[in-house]
Amino acid sequence: MTTTTLTTMTSAGLRDRRRNALREGWLIAGRDVLHWIREPWGLVFGLAFNIMLILMFGFLFGGAIEVPGGGGYIAFLLPGMFALTMLFGLESTVTAMADDAKRGVTDRFRSLPLSSASVALGRAIADLAGSALNLAVLMLGGLLIGWRPTTGPAEIVLGVVLLLWLRFALLWLGIFLGLSFRGTGATTAVQVLVWPIGFLSTVFVSAETMPGWLGSIAQWNPVSATATAARELFGNPTGTTGGWLADNAVLAASVWPLVITLAFLPLAASAYRRLRR
Amino acid sequence: MTQTPPSPPAPPAALDAVGLRKRFGATSALDGFDLRIPRGTVHGLLGPNGAGKTTAVRCLATLTELDDGSASIDGIDVRRHPAAVRERIGLVGQTHAVDEALTARQNLMLFARLSGLSKPRAVRRSDQLLATFSLTDVAARPVSGFSGGMRRRLDIAASLVLRPAVLFLDEPTTGLDPRGRATVWQAVREVAAAGTTVLLTTQYLDEADQLADRVSVMNQGKIVAEGSPAELKRRLGGDRVAAVLADPDRLREAAGVIARAAGAEASVDPDTRSVTVEVDDGSRALAPIVRALDAEHLAVDDLTLRRPTLDEVFLHLTGDAGDASELHAELEVR
Ligand SMILES: Nc1ncnc2c1ncn2[C@@H]1O[C@H](COP(=O)(O)OP(=O)(O)OP(=O)(O)O)[C@@H](O)[C@H]1O
Numbered sequence: 001m002t003t004t005t006l007t008t009m010t011s012a013g014l015r016d017r018r019r020n021a022l023r024e025g026w027l028i029a030g031r032d033v034l035h036w037i038r039e040p041w042g043l044v045f046g047l048a049f050n051i052m053l054i055l056m057f058g059f060l061f062g063g064a065i066e067v068p069g070g071g072g073y074i075a076f077l078l079p080g081m082f083a084l085t086m087l088f089g090l091e092s093t094v095t096a097m098a099d100d101a102k103r104g105v106t107d108r109f110r111s112l113p114l115s116s117a118s119v120a121l122g123r124a125i126a127d128l129a130g131s132a133l134n135l136a137v138l139m140l141g142g143l144l145i146g147w148r149p150t151t152g153p154a155e156i157v158l159g160v161v162l163l164l165w166l167r168f169a170l171l172w173l174g175i176f177l178g179l180s181f182r183g184t185g186a187t188t189a190v191q192v193l194v195w196p197i198g199f200l201s202t203v204f205v206s207a208e209t210m211p212g213w214l215g216s217i218a219q220w221n222p223v224s225a226t227a228t229a230a231r232e233l234f235g236n237p238t239g240t241t242g243g244w245l246a247d248n249a250v251l252a253a254s255v256w257p258l259v260i261t262l263a264f265l266p267l268a269a270s271a272y273r274r275l276r277r
Numbered sequence: 278m279t280q281t282p283p284s285p286p287a288p289p290a291a292l293d294a295v296g297l298r299k300r301f302g303a304t305s306a307l308d309g310f311d312l313r314i315p316r317g318t319v320h321g322l323l324g325p326n327g328a329g330k331t332t333a334v335r336c337l338a339t340l341t342e343l344d345d346g347s348a349s350i351d352g353i354d355v356r357r358h359p360a361a362v363r364e365r366i367g368l369v370g371q372t373h374a375v376d377e378a379l380t381a382r383q384n385l386m387l388f389a390r391l392s393g394l395s396k397p398r399a400v401r402r403s404d405q406l407l408a409t410f411s412l413t414d415v416a417a418r419p420v421s422g423f424s425g426g427m428r429r430r431l432d433i434a435a436s437l438v439l440r441p442a443v444l445f446l447d448e449p450t451t452g453l454d455p456r457g458r459a460t461v462w463q464a465v466r467e468v469a470a471a472g473t474t475v476l477l478t479t480q481y482l483d484e485a486d487q488l489a490d491r492v493s494v495m496n497q498g499k500i501v502a503e504g505s506p507a508e509l510k511r512r513l514g515g516d517r518v519a520a521v522l523a524d525p526d527r528l529r530e531a532a533g534v535i536a537r538a539a540g541a542e543a544s545v546d547p548d549t550r551s552v553t554v555e556v557d558d559g560s561r562a563l564a565p566i567v568r569a570l571d572a573e574h575l576a577v578d579d580l581t582l583r584r585p586t587l588d589e590v591f592l593h594l595t596g597d598a599g600d601a602s603e604l605h606a607e608l609e610v611r
């Protein structure tokens with residue numbers, strides 16, 4: 001062992017870079033990329049599961065499902081699945097946050113001279129990247145089984161942006177839940193919760209085929225807003241013949257995530273600060 | 278660093294804490310905790326489970342907010358300038374905080390770059406630290422396959438990226454086998470030899486004895502005794518002379534003989550067939566005890582002269598914690 005490498009000097013002079021939340025967030029997100037490379041199975045199984053859902057609903061049940069307003073079921077289902085994938089992403093945010101907090105990794109980050117937003121920013125970058133990758137694979141898979149966007153590039157890009165916008169909003173909910181319910185089964189709770197939220201939407205069936213009250217709930221589900229907007233923007237059947245959501249899908253898909261962000265971003269920040277108590 | 282207050286003429290202590298208080302609901306984890314550590318020394322913080330060691334470290338390392346009291350690292354106020362304090366500390370927490378899925382080098386690179394080093398500097402610093410802690414050979418392996426000792430060394434290396442003024446080590450060898458402990462001890466010695474001030478919490482007295490210049494014993498949120506390991510042992514009185522009797526039936530009789538010869542009270546332990554007496558000067562007490570035993574034809578299997586162990590100090594200070602008067606007596610000794 002050599003002593004020279006450890007020689008004490010004022011540490012402040014050692015830094016090459018000033019504190020910069022974006023750079024630090026990027027570095028922290030890089031850790032997730034290394035995780036994916038070393039243990040790709042989580043990512044692969046998540047994808048396989050989504051593909052299985054598409055095949056199951058598209059081909060097993062799809063024949064029996066009629067889309068109000070006309071159009072093929074696969075074309076209706078795929079944009080819904082894209083939106084559902086954004087919701088499922090919530091689980092990975094909660095798990096990652098809770099695990100890091102439990103294993104002391106968050107504490108190590110907190111003992112470093114970082115900007116206070118870096119840890120959350122790192123989570124946001126990594127999870128958005130993960131969900132974008134997921135989305136890309138699902139879209140390619142969709143093309144293989146006959147799903148086709150029929151609009152122009154601008155609409156398609158806007159559709160993708162609105163999908164990721166929902167994912168962005170759910171990040172703050174996930175960070176809040178992961179930090180608040182560390183080690184108390186937060187992950188299991190979320191795994192269970194995303195199902196009723198996912199099914200009580202227009203992802204798999206049109207709200208118009210549901211009993212009136214259930215249809216209203218489904219219409220007001222943020223996931224439905226994004227799903228309907230994506231259908232519209234990709235030129236796929238929306239499953240609606242009228243109603244408020246049909247006329248204002250893009251608006252709803254823009255506002256809902258904004259509302260979620262405004263509600264949960266401050267809560268996530270305060271949960272992070274509460275770690276100091 | 279703009280928020281750093283102007284430094285006073287005399288160099289401040291590496292760590293200075295006065296009257297720290299922290300409550301968790303009804304539990305008083307820190308209850309008037311005082312600690313001062315001069316630069317370049319290793320300080321051992323000893324205490325039983327739940328004494329408040331981890332809470333003290335977390336508060337001093339800015340992870341947990343204090344309810345009351347003042348603390349400074351290198352003269353910088355922990356409560357007012359936590360960001361500046363973080364530039365000057367390294368923390369190895371009680372749980373391993375290295376990323377299992379990453380390799381040793383990837384871990385060090387991440388923490389080096391997060392600490393503000395450019396990529397080439399981070400590479401050089403990681404290589405240095407890997408070499409210093411004998412991890413170069415396993416640098417490319419994922420941490421999940423590491424032994425406890427290797428993990429801890431990596432943990433320590435990761436907290437030294439910025440050459441901190443003060444390094445906090447919270448029970449660095451708990452759960453390690455003797456080999457792992459020895460390698461971590463060696464690592465701590467290297468760190469200390471380089472001039473970094475170390476605050477080390479532990480439940481093992483030999484660890485404090487081996488590594489620490491000074492030791493504080495803590496119980497129920499406050500320091501109950503402080504001194505060098507030798508001072509603490511002296512605190513418990515003089516030397517011990519212990520005789521193991523060949524004939525267990527004559528223990529009582531031997532105790533009387535030894536007590537008279539040494540001029541002090543003797544205690545009997547039937548389990549070990551031994552009689553122990555506390556004396557001021559062991560070397561001078563030994564001869565009369567031997568002569569008296571011989572005169573009464575009391576055969577001994579073993580006769581030892583020893584200083585009190587730190588374990589005895591520790592148990593004395595914290596073990597009978599229920600006995601408040603004894604704790605008070607100890608506090609007055611300080
Ligand atoms: N976050 C917390 N919430 C509630 N109580 C806590 C918290 N952290 C510590 N405590 C309590 O404060 C007291 C001191 O705990 P602390 O972990 O500091 O002790 P310790 O000396 O480090 O113990 P150990 O040797 O077991 O690590 C204990 O009674 C503990 O239960």
Ligand SMILES: [Mg+2]
Pocket residue numbers: 330331332371447448
């Ligand atoms: Mg502890």
